[in-house]
Amino acid sequence: MTRTILLIEDDQQHRLMLRKTLAKAGYAIITANDGKEGLRHFDSQIIDLVITDLIMPEMEGLETIRRLRKQHKGTKIIAISGGGRTDPASYLNVAKLLGAAHALRKPIRRKELLEAVQDVCPLD
């Protein structure tokens, strides 16, 4: 069974890197530049896991997570953040409070990423 991950990240290069890494691990990947665009994919796809950056234009990552929890309750979420003016840890904490299964801090190591992904969305 294929597992589909929606990857929401506004940094194009970082998105490409994550996409390649996850595709190599065997996942089907859909990408979006921001939360709004990401949520639209739910209309046409079955999405098992959403990986979202927290600081993005359009719809902030936290807001995206809240909507997901409301509109697509079963979807697993992993939040990633590199922080900004405030401690990334505090963003990530909020993400977890809002229901993200894992919150990872950038820069992300592959091992850490795949462990988190496999934890909530295992390939059989």
Added chain:
Amino acid sequence: MTVFEPPKKILIVDDDPLNIEVLVAMLNDFDVKILKAQGGAEALGIVEKEKPDLILLDVMMPGVSGFDVAKQLKADRAHRHIPTIMVTALSDTENKIKGLEAGADDFLTKPVDQTELKARVKSLLKVKGYHDQLQNYNQILEAEVARRTQDLQIALTRRENLEAQLLRSQKLEAIGTLAGGIAHDFNNILSSIIGFAELAMDEAEKGTELWDDLDQIIQAGERAADMINQILTFSREKPGELRPIQLHLIVKEVAKLLEATLTPNIKLKTRIRSDAYAMADATQILQVLMNLCTNAAHAMSKTGGELEVRITNVADDDRGLRKTLKPVTKTYMEMTIRDTGCGIDPAISSRIFDPYFTTKDLGKGTGIGLSIVHSIIENHNGALTFTSKPGQGTTFKIYLPVVEKKTDHPHAPPREYLRGSEHIFLVDDEQVITVMESRILTNLGYRVTCETNSAKALEKFKQNPKLYDLLIVDYMMPEMTGVELAAEVNKIRNDIPIMLCTGYDMKVMSDQIEPAGIKSVIVKPMRKDKISKAVRDVLNQSKSGTQNDANYITH
């Protein structure tokens, strides 16, 4: 005309003694003392000892040439005023230019003409005479000026200190702002660098050079990430809470930590001469001392030595204290960290507080230690000075304002808590917390029922909804969050007041809180005063039937 008293000294330098004698003979009727050197090295030695008034210098000499001698003399403050005549067989322009560049004042071409020699020597001696006189006057003047400038100097140093400190804080601030702004993008970039390197590593074979190189890219990326992190932590540094503490207790703590880490060639001495209280943040002061002591230990790592940590009270007119810019309006105490290590080169002493300034090898030091020390002391309204002698050691002094020991009211009246006898239903998945909270509530007179599983709690509530007067739920619970549980309970009985506990400030979620019937949000940790007041407020409110927005209680 001035009489030369004592006679002027002329140094003649030539590798051929015969040439020297010729010149000596030509200067026969001058009342001067002649010194002779048969080589450049010897000449420099004589200059040092005798301080001649004029030098006749042969250019072509084996070993140290005339050019070399001239160059060295001109580079030396003490000797650069001694006029030098180069005596050379070379008449070509190129060598004359070379001589002038080396610092010669005049030229004579061999064979030397006596009239010309005497004329040149005479005029240069005269110039030297004027120069010496001038220097005498200067010295007198300087002494006078020095006396007058002394006061001015102190004022100036203070101002410089102030400016430097201002600059430092501005630099730190700028770096902090900048760092906050770029950290996010920067971490994206680093994450890409590391991630792509990891992808590339899949294509390389372990043990090959390519693999090693990619591994280095990853390591470099992680180092950069650490650095960004440090800048961020640093720029976010807020003044900690200052409380009256006895600093010597921290010094003792530091001594303990150091004993475990110092190498045996470093002797640690602690001298505690004060048990005064200062307004301070214990962790930050610990950090300051550890930073300074680590630097000291590092400075002595090769040679070994003595590390002294001293703490004393200082008088208002203490010299060290006066050197700092602080207007002395308070009583201060002084912490001294003295080492006998390599010392700080004066050339870099103005930069050691700069963030990221370090003389340590790559990876050994980030250069952030002293800038943190500086900003902490600033936050404490303290002052910081240091003195250092290269090769002998360095002493840092920290001044912190002293406070009167806080007079704790020995018999403070016991706090009055708001009490009640209502029935409270408490739901938190952490059993320790339910135990603790129910103990507090029972002590206040309430009846308490506890549950650690939100689904079970809902069942229990359904069985007898009228039994309870208040529901307290934790937010973070598996299966059903506190908000979800509240919403369910609200469906069954919409008049029961609900209080939400959270470990995090959740104003972000206010749109979910009210529809769920939550009347009050209380941020952990719970303290008795906080909880007793919040519980009473919510209960009173629901009794009087007032419809209020959810209350936030954060402290």
